Amino acid sequence: MIEIKDLHKSYRTGSTSLHVLKGINFSVKEGELVAIMGSSGSGKSTLLNILGMLDGYDEGSYHLDNVLIKDLNETKAANYRNKFLGFIFQSFNLINYKTAWENVSLPLYYQGVGRKERKERAIAYLDSVGLKPWVEHLPNELSGGQKQRVAIARAMAAEPKVLLADEPTGALDSVTSHEVMALIQKINDEGRTILVVTHEEDIAHMCKRIVHLKDGVIVSDEVVEQQRVEANV
Amino acid sequence: MKIFDKDLWDEVMATLSKNMLRTFLTTLGVIFAVLILILLLGATTGLSNGFAKIFAGTATNSMFLWSQQTSMPYKGFDKGRRIEFTLDDAELLTKQVPEIELISPRTQLGNFRGTVTVTREGRTSGSSVYGDYPSIDRVSKKRMVEGRFINQSDLDEARKVCVIGLDTYQLLFDKGEKAVGEFIQVNGIYFMVVGVYKRNDNINFEGENSVFLPFSTFSRAFNTGDKIGWMAIMVKSNASVATAERKIKTILKRKYSVHPDDPRAIGSFDFSQIFQGISAFTFVLQGFSFFIGLFSLIAGVIAVSNILLITVKERTKEIGVRRALGATPRIIKTQILMESIVLTVFAGLVGFVISTGLLYVLNVQFGDGEDFPFKNPTVSIVQVTVLFALMVGLSLLIGLIPANRAIKIKPIEALREE
Numbered sequence: 001m002i003e004i005k006d007l008h009k010s011y012r013t014g015s016t017s018l019h020v021l022k023g024i025n026f027s028v029k030e031g032e033l034v035a036i037m038g039s040s041g042s043g044k045s046t047l048l049n050i051l052g053m054l055d056g057y058d059e060g061s062y063h064l065d066n067v068l069i070k071d072l073n074e075t076k077a078a079n080y081r082n083k084f085l086g087f088i089f090q091s092f093n094l095i096n097y098k099t100a101w102e103n104v105s106l107p108l109y110y111q112g113v114g115r116k117e118r119k120e121r122a123i124a125y126l127d128s129v130g131l132k133p134w135v136e137h138l139p140n141e142l143s144g145g146q147k148q149r150v151a152i153a154r155a156m157a158a159e160p161k162v163l164l165a166d167e168p169t170g171a172l173d174s175v176t177s178h179e180v181m182a183l184i185q186k187i188n189d190e191g192r193t194i195l196v197v198t199h200e201e202d203i204a205h206m207c208k209r210i211v212h213l214k215d216g217v218i219v220s221d222e223v224v225e226q227q228r229v230e231a232n233v
Numbered sequence: 234m235k236i237f238d239k240d241l242w243d244e245v246m247a248t249l250s251k252n253m254l255r256t257f258l259t260t261l262g263v264i265f266a267v268l269i270l271i272l273l274l275g276a277t278t279g280l281s282n283g284f285a286k287i288f289a290g291t292a293t294n295s296m297f298l299w300s301q302q303t304s305m306p307y308k309g310f311d312k313g314r315r316i317e318f319t320l321d322d323a324e325l326l327t328k329q330v331p332e333i334e335l336i337s338p339r340t341q342l343g344n345f346r347g348t349v350t351v352t353r354e355g356r357t358s359g360s361s362v363y364g365d366y367p368s369i370d371r372v373s374k375k376r377m378v379e380g381r382f383i384n385q386s387d388l389d390e391a392r393k394v395c396v397i398g399l400d401t402y403q404l405l406f407d408k409g410e411k412a413v414g415e416f417i418q419v420n421g422i423y424f425m426v427v428g429v430y431k432r433n434d435n436i437n438f439e440g441e442n443s444v445f446l447p448f449s450t451f452s453r454a455f456n457t458g459d460k461i462g463w464m465a466i467m468v469k470s471n472a473s474v475a476t477a478e479r480k481i482k483t484i485l486k487r488k489y490s491v492h493p494d495d496p497r498a499i500g501s502f503d504f505s506q507i508f509q510g511i512s513a514f515t516f517v518l519q520g521f522s523f524f525i526g527l528f529s530l531i532a533g534v535i536a537v538s539n540i541l542l543i544t545v546k547e548r549t550k551e552i553g554v555r556r557a558l559g560a561t562p563r564i565i566k567t568q569i570l571m572e573s574i575v576l577t578v579f580a581g582l583v584g585f586v587i588s589t590g591l592l593y594v595l596n597v598q599f600g601d602g603e604d605f606p607f608k609n610p611t612v613s614i615v616q617v618t619v620l621f622a623l624m625v626g627l628s629l630l631i632g633l634i635p636a637n638r639a640i641k642i643k644p645i646e647a648l649r650e651e
Contacts, residue, residue, distance in 0.1 A: 054557065074640070075561045082559020088571040089648065097251050109240060110559040158559070174626045 001050065001161060001193050007060035008196045013106050021057070022216040028195065030161075033188040033226070035204035036197045038213035045166070047057055049195050050196050052085055052164050053077045053110075068118075082110050086155030090167035092147040094139040100126060101135040107158035111178040121167065125153040129183060145176030152183055163187070163194040169203055181206045184231040245571045249488075256573065260580030263417030263624070270526025275592040275610035277522055278488075279599075281515040295372050296474050297502045298481065299463035304497035308490045315386040315500055316462020316489050319459040325488070326464075328479045330474035337372055339460040340364040340451055342420070351401065351444055353417045358404035359444045361396075362453025363420055372465040373439065379427030380413040383447050387427075391449040392520030395424040398441035402429050411464025419444060422454050447586045454514070474505040526607065527623070534627045537576050541569060541635035545642075552639055562640040569639050573632025574625055585617070 008128075012088050020043045028034055038044040046080040048063060048184055049055035053069055054077075062069045063082055072080065074159075083089075093101045104122035113121070129149040139147055148168060155163050165184065169177035181203060188194050188208075204210050205227045212220040249256050260568050262420060300316040323336045342349045348359040374384055378399065386395050395417065397405075406412050416423045432441050452458060469478045482499050485491070489499040499531050545552070552565060592610045599607045 049645050052557070052642075054648070075563065078556060078559050078561040079556060087557050089554075093550065094646065095551055095554065095556075097247055102391060106555070107558045110555075110561075147545065154558070 001032075001065060001165040002026070003061075003063040003066075005061045007050070007057055007062065008048075009043075009050065009055075014019045018116045020216050021050075024216075024218060025058070026202075026211065026218060028193060030193055031188070031191050032147070033185070033194045034177045034196070035207035035210045036195060036213060037201075037204050037210060039197060041215075042213040044197050044213045047194070048164060048166055051127075051162075051195065051210070052087060053081050068095065076139045078110075082107055082158055084161045086158065086160040086163045088148070088151050088155050088165035090169045091172035092139070092144075092151045092171070094147055094150055094154075095140050099136050099138055100131060102153060103139070103150055103168075104154045105155050106154065112199060122157060123151070125157050126150070128156075143176070144172050145179050147182060148172060148176070148180050152187070154168065156187065164194060165194065165196045167198055168196060169198070169200065177203065178229050185229060241568065241571060244568055245575055248548075248568075249572060249575065256576065258444075258531075258578055259537055260583070262536040263530065263577050263580035264533075264587070266526060266529035266533040267620070267624075268579045268588045269529055270409035270522065271585060271588035271593060272610055273522030273526060274519060274616055275588070276595070276607075277608030278517045279592075279596065279607045280518070280611040281511075282608040284511045284515070286608050287606055292352070293505055293508045293613065294470055294474055295465060295467045295504045296462055296478055297465055297504075298478075299500045301497055301500050303491055303495055305492040307492035307495070309484065310490060315613070316491065317521045318461050318464065318485075320461060321459065321466055322485060322488070323461070326466075326481055326484060329484055330477055332468050332477040334467040334469045335368050335371065337366045337369040337465045337467075339366075339369065339449065339463055339465065340448065340457050340460060341462040342455065343443055348442075348548040349419060350428045351417055351419050353405040353415070356405050358401050358442065360401045361439070362446065362451075362563045363439070363443060364446050364457070366448050366450040369445075371423070372467050375430035376432070377409070378429050378431045380426070382428055382430070383445055387447040388449050390454055391426050392447060393422070393450055393454070394447065395419075396428040396430060396445040397426055397440070398443045399429060399431050400442035401431045401444060404442075417444070419446075420455065424450075442468070449561055463589065464585045465621075468505075474503050478503060526620075530624065531627060531631075533580070534573075534577055535579075537573060537628065538631040538634050541573055541576075542638060543631065543637045544572075545569065545639045548639075549642055552642050556642070556644035557648060565639050566636045570629060570632045573628045573635070577624050577628035578621065581621060 004024055004026040007021055007026075008019070008026040011020060024047065035049065036044050038189060046055065047150045053072060058070065059104075060193065064080075067080075069080065086212055095106070098106075099120040101119055104125055105118040108118045108121060111132050120171045123132065123135050126132055129151055129152055133155070134150075139150070142150065152168075163184075168184065169180055172180060182210060184194060184196065185206065196203070198204055205224060207224045208222070209220055209221070243246055258443070261323070261529070301567050303310065303312050303314045303316065318338075320338055323338045325338055327333055341347070341361065343361070347532050349362045351358045351360045351362070351501045365383060367385055368387060370382050375396075376589075381392070382396055386392070397417070405417060405452065406415070412426045412429050415426050417426060418424075432439075452460075466477070466481070468474045478501055483493070484495055486495070489498070557564065593620070595607075596610055
């Protein structure tokens with residue numbers, strides 16, 4: 001699904017150059033649930049941005065579903081993101097003046113799906129994350145865990161190849177964190193490929209594979225025994 | 234992306250209604266600009282209509298022509314010779330000058346503006362006495378308060394009838410007394426009154442103290458024969474009075490052996506020149522109004538664009554999220570531009586409604602007033618269409634500034650966690 005070969009990325013600020021990713025080799029097969037760990041400055045956010053087509057890279061190659069992702073223009077990147085990727089953010093990033101279902105249907109809107117079908121599909125996804133009674137509610141009427149579930153439903157709405165979750169539990173307490181991880185596991189069980197960036201060990205162990213990043217290189221990449229979370233949503 | 238996509242409109246309306254007070258304040262500039270523009274344009278039209286009202290009843294494409302004394306010797310004639318026009322001249326001109334719509338010859342007792350004593354049952358009035366054709370009513374319309382104006386039968390049969398002005402009536406009759414059917418005396422000859430007219434609140438060169446007789450009656454009663462004092466000439470609406478005037482004078486000068494360059498022998502007054510002057514004045518006023526309005530509009534639209542820049546800044550994160558979810562730069566751009574257009578046009582409509590209301594009030598207050606030339610202050614459909622096209626165009630153009638700012642937002646920067 002994801003094929004990264006000898007990936008390099010540097011940031012230039014004036015005369016100084018910061019080499020952030022120093023040759024990453026990394027691949028993810030369909031249906032995997034991978035945790036990417038690392039302290040701040042390890043390059044994990046940069047890697048996620050490149051995986052999410054939000055940023056470019058200098059050297060190497062990145063194939064997503066056998067499509068080379070390189071030097072995309074803004075419009076093409078937007079279309080690829082819409083088609084291939086679902087984003088889950090630490091701070092949810094819901095649009096606060098749109099109801100739950102409108103937020104979920106946004107990727108479908110950008111795909112040009114008609115309003116009626118959009119609403120049906122959005123409600124179906126909200127139902128699958130256990131939020132059917134909340135479809136007409138605004139984000140500020142929802143709890144943190146509920147907001148993240150709306151965001152997950154939104155990430156799923158366009159039926160992407162890969163879900164990218166950036167610290168999905170970073171703004172949540174441990175109980176809701178577990179709820180969210182249970183949901184992520186459930187989605188993964190259904191066959192979806194998911195990458196989770198986190199710095200919490202326990203969250204990482206709820207995934208099937210953990211990749212450690214340090215100073216721009218992968219220091220370890222191991223398959224772990226997945227710690228299942230009690231699904232009570 | 235279609236412009237009439239309901240979802241796009243929903244998006245636009247949702248963002249605009251998010252901060253109603255600010256949205257409203259933003260639009261004030263455009264509202265005032267449209268207000269000023271429509272008020273000025275409307276008032277100019279009102280003024281122009283007011284002038285038109287003053288001239289109402291006077292054919293604007295008309296001129297007057299009279300004979301005077303020559304001021305240059307020509308073909309053996311000395312200068313100072315008096316020329317007198319006759320009915321034949323009117324006929325000759327009608328035949329030879331195609332621009333002429335009609336000629337109404339007139340003769341008059343005394344000199345120009347001279348008066349004659351008119352009497353009835355011991356009362357007297359010093360009035361102007363004219364011998365006229367019924368067609369004079371087309372050049373200078375009379376408002377009849379009683380009876381009728383001179384007609385063709387009066388002329389054909391040389392009836393001894395007359396039409397008098399309201400002033401003359403008041404001097405010769407008691408208040409409320411019926412004038413039609415009564416007789417008045419001019420230079421010892423009796424004429425029956427068939428009508429009384431009133432001034433027309435407009436340019437009126439005959440006043441209300443006048444007595445009109447049929448031309449034929451006048452010529453027999455006072456033994457003036459075919460001689461005419463002056464001619465009121467109406468020119469066809471598609472022809473220029475100046476051209477007609479030049480042709481007429483050339484013909485008459487040749488006929489009466491007047492030196493072609495003699496400026497004095499034939500007197501004339503071109504009514505259309507006054508109108509041209511006033512039209513030019515209102516035209517300039519209109520241009521000026523449009524100029525002021527246009528610049529206030531630009532200022533207003535810039536204010537809208539400014540506030541949209543601020544909203545774009547505020548919505549950096551939202552725009553970043555939208556981009557991450559697959560919004561292309563084009564979609565974002567279209568949305569900001571639509572916001573700009575919707576704000577401007579909405580403000581324009583508000584300004585339009587308010588200003589139309591104000592114009593209505595102005596019309597009720599000053600319209601049809603006796604001493605102020607103001608009537609029906611309106612703006613034409615063309616002006617409104619141009620104005621709205623201008624607003625859409627300007628808002629589109631200036632909306633490009635915040636729109637381009639919005640598409641420069643990189644999702645990666647927008648999504649960076651604080």
